[in-house]
Amino acid sequence: MLDPRLALKMQQVEAALAALGLRPRPRWKALGKIAVVIYANHTVRAAAQAMREVFAAIRHDGGIHQIDQRIASVEDIFDLQRVAAMKAAEKRYLR
8 A cells, every 4th residue: 555645755756846847758657547757767868968059159150149039038938837826825924
């Protein structure tokens, strides 16, 4: 039988990973009625390669003027981080 505390922790970890955008193609293993997603490190590896390519382009071009149009906007990053929801929660819970 799956310990309910473990099941809750697994759900929290999955939510945290999803919030970070870590969603490579998962492999599923069923534990009773709870499914566990095993995330590979593909997103981290892809990000490392993308950073190398961006830095190379910046060096080649002598600045960010060419690469800026090919990368995610700051607004997109804030959306991925759920900044609006975080600010709403700060207003509600922090005084």
